[in-house]
Amino acid sequence: MSFKTTAILLVILLVLGGFVYWLEYRPGRPQEKAQLSVFNFKVEDVNSIEVEHNGRSTVVTKKEDRWQMLKPEQVEADKWRVEGVLTRLGSLTATRVLDNPGQDLATYGLSNPQAEAKVTLTGAKREILFIGDKNPEGTAYYANLPAGDKVYLIPSQIADDLIKMVDQPPKGTPTPTPAPTSAPSPTATPPS
16 A cells, blocks of 8 residues: 555545534534433332323322222332332343433423323422433333433333333232132031
């Protein structure tokens, strides 16, 4: 390879590198961060969860060691389903975050979120998550917190599970009541 060809390729590489740098790191562009913790709480610290979606809501609260659904109806809740959602929500980590997304949250479906999850913890602390649109690939949802200064990209599984809590409330499976047993009939003794 000649010196001239090497020089031309080096110039092309520098121009492309500068272009990529300008696209990704220019001033004023929201910067993305990898793997950011959104929530950090334990299921044991949760007193209740309320999820709203499409004008409907599901409310589940803890009574001693049992989960009770209060809305849309008052029944025992499916403990495993509720605690599974709360476990994933309590350790929710964003795959990407956009700092300073600007005033236009509508771009992410967050000016009028499609779903909202409110978790009440011991000590009356409350965690709230707004869920917006799916990303273009359909693998994650845009989400933010009440402060609204960041837009998170969260895994679609947790957002879908939260929405499903409203669309298919987590009713517990009733424990079957055993049928009453009748006393054994006295056996007749054969006549002798």
